[in-house]
Amino acid sequence: MIGFPILSLMLLVPLVGAVACLMAGRESARMIALAVTLLDLVLGAVLWSHYQIGGPTWQFQEHASIFAGFEWKLGIDGIALLLIALTVFLMPICIGASWNAIEKRAGEYYANFLIMETLMIGVFTAQDLFLFYIMFEAGLIPMYLIIGIWGGADRIYASYKFFLYTLLGSVLMLIAMMWMVNEAGTSDIPTLMAYSFPVKAQTWLWLALFASFAVKMPMWPTHTWLPDAHVQAPTAGSVILAGVLLKMGGYGFIRFSLPMFPEASAQFAPLVWGLSMAAVVITSLIALVQHDIKKLIAYSSVAHMAIVTVGLFAFNRQGLEGSMLIMLSHGLVAGALFLAVGVIYDRLHTREIDRYGGLAINMPAYALFFMLFTMASIGLPGTSGFVGEFLSLMGIYAQSSWVALICTTGIILGAAYMLYLYRRVVFGVQKNEDAAAMPDLDKREWAMMIPLAAVVLWMGVYPETFLAPMRKDIAALDARLAQARPRGDADVQLAAMPPAAATHEHGDAMEHGEQAAHAARHEGAR
């Protein structure tokens, strides 16, 4: 533990920075924003280093009553820690990506980003249901503004779509949360996570929250806001949208839907699987025919997020941990890919794939980074993309071989659309003169790419660093889900044995998934 309220400080620092940015000019605003996000990164590092792996479930808890039952209640577990780390890691890179690209109303722009940082960290630290709701919903306002003011030509339509989709989910979520607080008599999230809601009520509550989280994820068919939002958003907006905002849906499932409504989660698992399978196949195929680089990567995000949802609803350790790792990895890799698009967009001001070609010739360093992130997106072992995808798919295989098969086709389709993109942009001849004249990465761009590349490889080679903090929390969640876990379709049965061995046989014939669950629960208890 640590001597000062570090979580509140991490929320406060960007907020103060935002106020300062509002009053500053372009040059000083970006310096302030960079300094503030770096300071929060340092605080994040302090937070991680003081986090006790295997210690109490909730750490760094803070508590203050505000008024009328509202409470300022913060605290994190390993899952939140990892997502906070992702947030503070990506923020300085976002500021770097905006460095030269943002010219109009720069002070407000950076203020928006810093407010968004506060709200995102707030989502992951909130321990009070209503505090969470405020952070969760308010976090989208800066994003609307970033798309709507600093976005591309169709920014109004894009932010409008974003708004409409989210609105429905928020209303339903709010109603559900009010019902939950009424039923359980508390808005304390840790208490609610252990509360047993009546199974009938779970169904409706689950659906209400699902409406919100599925849109944020986004799950097919509520995904159509994402490609437009990404295409219109400025580079840094896309990075943070793909990097952190999409993770809020997954965080919602892992923090609310699964632990609070295990029975309903099991009941609706086939729905989630179905939508996820549809997403993997459909959005991957759509990605294959895109002409716009950002749209292609946006559609690929939907496909990747679908692997997250099947992993979450696999009801076992591998699925849950895999999903968390995909969220972290996707945050880095999709962020890096949008950054890579931003690099060439800054030079040529177009996202049309056909306007590029042969970049390996004039931008070899860029080509190398793009290759690395492409491979990470495809899930090449040794990069971050692999470990999570592998664990998630392994997890879902234990539930349903059909779902695993359909979702694993994502590795083929993913390779197809990403390599097709790479082939058209980086390989080939320099057919466009202006594209051929683009200079390679400058120092600022190197400084943004290197940390991303390093962490992507680190997570691929030694994911233990990222698995260790959440292991205990995932084990606890897994144990809570055990009562509702559906039976897998594998059901291995040994060959008939002589009667003498019959008593022994029964024990052996126990489905392995069960054995794994036993062991996992056992480990979780330790």
Next chain:
Amino acid sequence: MHPIQFIVFLPLLAALVAGLGARLIGKVPAKLVTTLALFASCALSWPIFISFLNGSAQESVTPVLQWVRSGDLDFQWALRVDTLTAIMLVVVTSVSALVHLYSWGYMDEEPDQSRFFAYLSLFTFAMLMLVTADNLVQMFFGWEGVGLASYLLIGFWFRKPSASAAAMKAFVVNRVGDLGFMLGIFGTFLVFGTVSIPAILAAAPGMAGSTIGFLGHRFDTMTVLCILLFIGAMGKSAQLGLHTWLPDAMEGPTPVSALIHAATMVTAGVFMVCRLSPMFATSETAMHVVTYVGAATLFFAATIGTTQWDIKRVIAYSTCSQLGYMFVAAGVGAPGAAMFHLFTHAFFKALLFLGAGSVIHAMHHEQDMRYYGGLRKHIPITFWAMMMGTLAITGVGIVDVFGFAGFYSKDSILEAAYASGTAPGHFGFFMGIFAALLTSFYSWRLMFLTFWGKPRWEQSEHIQHAVHDAHGHGHDDHAHGHDDHHAHGHASDGTGGYHPHESPLVMLLPLVLLSVGAVLAGFVFHGSFISEGEGEFWKNSVAFSEHLIHAMHGVPEWVKWAPFAVMVAGLAGAYVAYIANPGIPAAFSAAIGPLYRFVYNKWYFDELYNAVFVKPAMALGRVFWQQGDIGIIDRFGPNGAAWVVARSSRIAVRLQSGYLNSYALVMLVGLVGAVSWVIAR
């Protein structure tokens, strides 16, 4: 520290230095670092192999780093060394070292050489990780790593559209196999609770006969797992159905074809099946599938090999076919024979490819054998090296006396297939005999078209360019001025005034060393690999059947002599068709018209896949996008809602004053409601 760590990680280190530091250290140091690293790895590998040969070594596992721990799933980065690995170590490092050396000459004019050498070393690292894997996931790491290196090397000349297309095709088609591999790993973990290879192999017999639910049906557990894993092997080893990437992979530089697409990477599937042979042995059905697929591939690829004109494509189909032989051996329960063929094939096929590279080098990048001819006297060392390779692949030898490498290994596969006594084994045997006839035919066809007859160079555009350049720029270092003057006069002799030159020493040295392997590898090592005492050599690293080995030695005499007979027949056929009476091939292919076109067009696999997979995928993508996302979801979702809102309220939707405020309002109202509700409650 175990030497295996150096063997595996030196190439990685060299690849990083050469790849990332090339601009700092320059071209020659980058080449030097990678080549020296590979020779060091090679020098460290042979003692390990020899210690397994003389029985003094024990298997070992060197842990490197924790990799993933998630619930029961727990695996490490670790380097396993046993007999099977030791064989692969010498194959991979030897061929790789020689290919590195060869590339000094072959890639000499290339401006981007350090990148090439870095990729080669990276490939070697990934391949070594694959063969030293102690668990299935590390094997998959190596599997995908070699796939990446293969992708980068096929696409090395990325400016060429055909090269970048071939690179992508190789990766994506391999991913189809990987789908099977991944599902196989998932299923294996589900059943055995571990991904550790030794643990799985030990537990596999206990699961024989059990059943598992898969895709809504119940199947034999081990059959499902083995076939899923085998689908992965089919992709990497280019077996029938998933082979289409291999011929296209010839777009890569020739040293790459020799190393990756002949000697090492494509044999990974065979290695995997041999490594998991105790697992495959628990499912008769899976073994039959392996045998049938291998037999079908060796036949189909051999037929195509007889019709191709591109020298590299002939050797590529030949590789595909030889891999089929290895799978037949593995499928009939003779992994020893499969590994032996893998071992000898690595030497003679790398030799053939590097020899072809030397021919291509001499012929100024011309790869079409129709424009070769009469090269025997011009590039004698290349000729003799390729001769050794051809003698080895066609299996020249006299039973119980001496034979070239392929004689021992291919014949042992055919004997094992016959001796197995099963229906698929016999199918494999007869297909194998017929394909041996075709092998001999297309190999000698290649030799005759390239090295015998009169030169047919003048029709080649590449050669015309070369000669033209020599005239135009007046710096012809191949020919004397006198010859230049008479260049057009030479047209009648078919040379077009071109003078091929033998390759430099760095290219010839690997050819000579590999020739030694092609001549002796079978004779020297058959005692260890496939004799009745092979159990001592293999030490449980593969599932070998003493019974089958015994039966192999008891096959009828005609079975032993059949490969020899078809080898001679193929040679005679090629001689008649391409030297004695060169009119025959055209007349013959015209006579069997449709069949010839079917084979010449590679059984129309590419066209079929294009029509069934590629085009529909693109079309579906467009439908889902335009009709699905835009036509249905957007139309009835957000756009429909907007329409309703606009019609009912006619409020101008503007950013600052419009919906953003209404959104904030909704939120606020909600919160106020919540507060009052909490208070009032």
